Amino acid sequence: xxxxxxxxxxxxxxxxxxxxxxxxxxxxxxxxxxxxxxxxxxxxxxxxxxxxxxxxxxxxxxxxxxxxxxxxxxxxxxxxxxxxxxxxxxxxxxxxxxxxxxxxxxxxxxxxxxxxxxxxxxxxxxxxxxxxxxxxxxxxxxxxxxxxxxxxxxxxxxxxxxxxxxxxxxxxxxxxxxxxxxxxxxxxxxxxxxxxxxxxxxxxxxxxxxxxxxxxxxxxxxxxxxxxxxxxxxxxxxxxxxxxxxxxxxxxxxxxxxxxxxxxxxxxxxxxxxxxxxxxxxxxxxxxxxxxxxxxxxxxxxxxxxxxxxxxxxxxxxxxxxxxxxxxxxxxxxxxxxxxxxxxxxxxxxxxxxxxxxxxxxxxxxxxxxxxxxxxxxxxxxxxxxxxxxxxxxxxxxxxxxxxxxxxxxxxxxxxxxxxxxxxxxxxxxxxxxxxxxxxxxxxxxxxxxxxxxxxxxxxxxxxxxxxxxxxxxxxxxxxxxxxxxxxxxxxxxxxxxxxxxxxxxxxxxxxxxxxxxxxxxxxxxxxxxxxxxxxxxxxxxxxxxxxxxxxxxxxxxxxxxxxxxxxxxxxxxxxxxxxxxxxxxxxxxxxxxxxxxx
Numbered sequence: 001x002x003x004x005x006x007x008x009x010x011x012x013x014x015x016x017x018x019x020x021x022x023x024x025x026x027x028x029x030x031x032x033x034x035x036x037x038x039x040x041x042x043x044x045x046x047x048x049x050x051x052x053x054x055x056x057x058x059x060x061x062x063x064x065x066x067x068x069x070x071x072x073x074x075x076x077x078x079x080x081x082x083x084x085x086x087x088x089x090x091x092x093x094x095x096x097x098x099x100x101x102x103x104x105x106x107x108x109x110x111x112x113x114x115x116x117x118x119x120x121x122x123x124x125x126x127x128x129x130x131x132x133x134x135x136x137x138x139x140x141x142x143x144x145x146x147x148x149x150x151x152x153x154x155x156x157x158x159x160x161x162x163x164x165x166x167x168x169x170x171x172x173x174x175x176x177x178x179x180x181x182x183x184x185x186x187x188x189x190x191x192x193x194x195x196x197x198x199x200x201x202x203x204x205x206x207x208x209x210x211x212x213x214x215x216x217x218x219x220x221x222x223x224x225x226x227x228x229x230x231x232x233x234x235x236x237x238x239x240x241x242x243x244x245x246x247x248x249x250x251x252x253x254x255x256x257x258x259x260x261x262x263x264x265x266x267x268x269x270x271x272x273x274x275x276x277x278x279x280x281x282x283x284x285x286x287x288x289x290x291x292x293x294x295x296x297x298x299x300x301x302x303x304x305x306x307x308x309x310x311x312x313x314x315x316x317x318x319x320x321x322x323x324x325x326x327x328x329x330x331x332x333x334x335x336x337x338x339x340x341x342x343x344x345x346x347x348x349x350x351x352x353x354x355x356x357x358x359x360x361x362x363x364x365x366x367x368x369x370x371x372x373x374x375x376x377x378x379x380x381x382x383x384x385x386x387x388x389x390x391x392x393x394x395x396x397x398x399x400x401x402x403x404x405x406x407x408x409x410x411x412x413x414x415x416x417x418x419x420x421x422x423x424x425x426x427x428x429x430x431x432x433x434x435x436x437x438x439x440x441x442x443x444x445x446x447x448x449x450x451x452x453x454x455x456x457x458x459x460x461x462x463x464x465x466x467x468x469x470x471x472x473x474x475x476x477x478x479x480x481x482x483x484x485x486x487x488x489x490x491x492x493x494x495x496x497x498x499x500x501x502x503x504x505x506x507x508x509x510x511x512x513x514x515x516x517x518x519x520x521x522x523x524x525x526x527x528x529x530x531x532x533x534x535x536x537x538x539x540x541x542x543x544x545x546x547x548x549x550x551x552x553x554x555x556x557x558x559x560x561x562x563x564x565x566x567x568x569x570x571x572x573x574x575x576x577x578x579x580x581x582x583x584x585x586x587x588x589x590x591x592x593x594x595x596x597x598x599x
Contacts, residue, residue: 001033001037002033006270013263013266017214027416028214032225033225040228053432055522057093059095059339059434060082061434061435065117065120068264073125075125076121077122078091079128082094090512091133094133094136095135095434096129097138098110100114100116101115103145104145107347111145113223114223134234135231135233136235141220141238141239142239143206143239144207144209147205150164151165154492156192164210164213166199167196168199170188172187176248180379181203181389182380185201186198187207208245211260215390224268228272234276234277236279237264237278241287243257243259244256244260260483261279261291279291279297279301279302282351285356289301289581294337299336300337302338307392308351308352309321309353311398314592315349315364315365319536319556320534337573338431341421341433342395343395347389347460368398373397373591374392374445374459377389395436399418399419419503421554421594424510428539428552432478435457442504443500444459446460472498472501513578517549518545519542519549520541520550523544525542528540531553531563532567536589538568551598553597555589555593559591562588573587574597
């Protein structure tokens with residue numbers, strides 16, 4: 001199955017992990033690859049290109065039960081909604097967040113990796129969604145649910161599951177371990193041979209798997225290939241940075257972890273060429289980019305620093321920090337790209353700001369989030385102290401103006417303008433855009449969800465009945481059904497003008513323009529242009545063939561701004577792709593306006 005050079009490369013990686021068991025693991029891995037190869041051959045032909053993206057690529061991030069409707073499984077209800085909302089031809093990929101039976105964390109505490117949660121649908125529903133979109137699945141490989149049969153077999157002393165978890169003497173010094181949470185690292189569990197203490201990075205319901213045991217790695221490879229067989233075309237490696245534990249180290253970004261990512265890449269390049277691996281590493285920028293390896297690890301990483309930098313730029317009306325970061329971005333290896341996003345099912349990570357944002361600006365950002373009813377989640381530091389880890393707030397609520405009255409149409413419009421400006425900038429950057437369902441809908445904070453679950457992340461994880469969405473997205477509807485003025489917009493003349501309808505309409509326009517413009521190809525060149533005003537952001541995008549150029553200009557301040565094109569760019573604009581009706585000479589940007597100027 002593996003050619004000699006591939007086999008030798010895999011053997012070397014396995015030797016780093018398992019020493020004298022490397023050949024045994026290689027034999028098992030080759031048998032596994034041969035078992036799945038016939039089923040995957042049609043979906044992933046051997047001549048497939050390793051990079052298969054262009055400006056039409058966008059990723060919708062959504063839960064399997066995000067949209068619910070009587071008589072339909074949630075997966076089918078969401079497929080129907082996306083089509084009815086006019087999004088089928090505007091979105092290429094749908095990332096269905098973990099849709100397996102789970103016990104906590106809205107899916108990321110997996111009970112059974114090979115089953116679809118009946119509350120979401122079944123595998124036929126997943127396949128049906130894949131008829132309209134490319135699919136992204138999560139491989140939740142760092143940890144498993146305490147309700148899984150793996151854990152029950154561990155407690156019963158059954159082989160090989162006695163080796164599937166990391167059992168640590170509670171007296172062990174673990175102070176060097178990098179912690180993304182503040183709870184105790186070890187979870188006490190009762191077994192047939194007494195109380196054991198198992199490693200639990202994220203929660204005591206999510207028990208870390210022991211990748212020092214080859215059977216764990218081989219089981220995860222089996223699950224990965226099963227997902228590819230079921231239609232996954234992008235695989236997200238969840239929490240990959242914490243995979244390998246080695247007491248006496250930070251237990252993050254270990255060489256063995258990178259070796260595992262390389263092995264996954266080796267495997268999919270053979271049996272599923274064209275499959276894209278996406279690593280999820282919510283860490284400082286340089287550490288995040290390390291998962292590209294030398295072009296032999298992930299083909300795509302999240303652009304984690306973007307979300308907090310862009311938010312802070314609009315809240316402060318000062319684009320200089322954002323522009324400086326964009327200017328200094330290093331190129332990614334050939335055949336790789338980034339996933340640009342502003343929001344996801346998690347909060348807005350702030351570790352990616354380390355070394356980028358000055359403390360005083362960071363503190364003002366935290367205050368602004370709290371002022372907008374957001375939360376700040378903390379992590380535990382080696383010295384026992386705590387520091388901010390992520391901001392829990394919807395991106396729409398985060399961009400609420402300082403002066404805001406939901407009963408005033410002009411305030412609602414300013415809110416929508418600020419939010420759509422953030423999304424227009426994100427959509428214009430080099431890479432592939434990822435759009436969270438709640439950004440697409442302009443969803444405000446779900447404070448009721450936080451109160452109900454006691455979890456800060458619930459603020460950004462609301463699920464909808466289809467009837468609710470239909471009401472929210474009606475451009476004008478009777479005030480009598482507007483049960484939440486903040487969510488639905490301003491009450492004007494007895495009717496409610498919906499902010500959510502404005503947001504979705506704005507997204508449809510942005511996406512339609514973006515996918516038609518080769519300058520927004522993920523591999524197209526990107527250059528920051530100085531526009532002579534801290535409130536202005538300028539980004540020049542050029543198509544890979546050099547034939548198309550778009551100057552992205554954004555006014556992040558509350559006042560009109562003029563741009564002298566000849567002085568700053570050296571040429572005049574031909575037109576604005578986003579507003580073909582408005583004259584562009586001179587170029588004048590309204591507060592929070594973004595223009596995509598063709599040159």
